[in-house]
Amino acid sequence: MLLLFIIYLAFISLGLPDAVLGASWPVMGRDINASLEFAGVVSLIISAGTVISSLLATKMIHYLGIGKVVAFSVLLTAGALLGFSMSHVPVALMLLAVPLGIGAGAVDAALNNFVAVHYKSKHMNYLHSFWGVGATAGPLLMANYLILSEGWRDGYVAIASLQFLLVIVLFLTLPLWKKVLIKPLGNDENVTLFVSNVSVLKIKGVSLQLVMFFCYNSVETGAGLWAASYLTMEKNVFPVDAAFWVAMYYLGITIGRFFCGFIAEKVAEETLVRCGVVIMMLGCVMLVLPLSGLWAKTGLMFIGLGCAPIFPNTLQMTPKRFGSSTSQTIIGLSMATAYMGMTIIPPILGMTAKTFSFASFPIILLLLSGIIFVTTERLRGCRVTASSINRSSNSV
Secondary structure, X not given: OHHXXXXXXXXXXXXXXXXHHHHHHHHHHHHOOOOOOHHHHHHHHHHHHHHHHHHHHHHHHHHHOHHHHHHHHHHHHHHHHHHXXXXXXXXXXXXXXXXXXXXHHHHHHHHHHHHHHHOOHHHHHHHHHHHHHHHHHHHHHHHHHHOOOOHHHHHHHHHHHHHHHHHHHHHHOHHHHHHOOOOOOOOOOOOOOOOOHHHHOOOOOHHHHHHXXXXXXXXXXXXXXXXXXXXXXXXXXXXHHHHHHHHHHHHHHHHHHHHHHHHOOOOOHHHHHHHHHHHHHHHHHHHHOOOOHHHHXXXXXXXXXXXXXXXXXXXXXXXXXXXXXXXXXXXXXXXXHHHHHHHHHHHHHHHHHHHOOOOHHHHHHHHHHHHHHHHHHHHOOOOOOHHHHHHHHHXX
16 A cells, blocks of 8 residues: 555656746746747657657566666656756756656556556556646646746756655665565466567557547647647637636546446446546547637537546556556557657647647547547457467567
8 A cells, every 4th residue: 555655746746847947948948048939949848758668668677677667767857856956957858858758658568567557457457647736736836836937947856856855765765666466367478578669569459548648648748739829819809808718628647547446346447447538538529619618618628527437447447458468568658659649739730720729629529539539448348368478579
């Protein structure tokens, strides 16, 4: 139970810096003489780091063990955040974005698989709701410092300090990770088998899961980034009101995941995912229809609630579908493609809206949701035997 509590703390820590850059940038960018769009460059480098570390997570865990990988990864993020507080030129942020992304990606990939293999579905849903707690708390914490002269520096120091405290806890509790026994999902499965990224791509259904995660993160991030602009420009909603409803969108994801954790022992993961996708598509339809701003706001909330079960429950089903010996590799790839989606698609949404109109925004979200529906339905009932896993790994 203590280890699970530490894992939850680690995911709160993972969420803390995610929205801080955007919250602090209007002041931070001015203080270091960086342009408004430079925040996108920093965000892109962070995302690239997460993709790389997600792809390498399996190999790092294989050689170092999950406890050390998580501890050193959080140490990387803590050091990078402290470096942010001391930066005076834009190029420093670009350099610090590399360890920040690498640390975050490794923690994400490692802990998602660890919880999927060792804990129940409700714990996975709670895990991702705690990420929402961190993502909400980060900007609120930063806001308390922004009223001061160059207070964003103190804000980053405060967040880095919380990360360093967690690093101490993680190193002190390294023996706990070794006490958790791996429980194979089948008696014939060798859970210690190292399986490469190339190898798992040959397993039936893995490519579908990767496409699903790419589209899912595109929807989640794209909606969070552009919904306020859409509501303001297409539905004549006041900017302050639009910003509030974007906050409600993220709150919907967080509350939805807490609720899914509460009912997870009574409702199958595949059912939760199906319900989530349907609710997401309904929300997109409500945005597309030429109805009042109230309908659009409600649709945005529906998209958030629909997002809630999809990500954590698909991860939770990965060991069941593809075997616990391959799940770390597959989850690492899933994290990498998810980060690619959140890196590539949101800028395309913005360029499309600028070229045509923001009316195209919910249509693209609906198309992506449709792909999520098709891939999740085709993944239902997907099961891979240990013998097929061994054949795939031996063929590389």
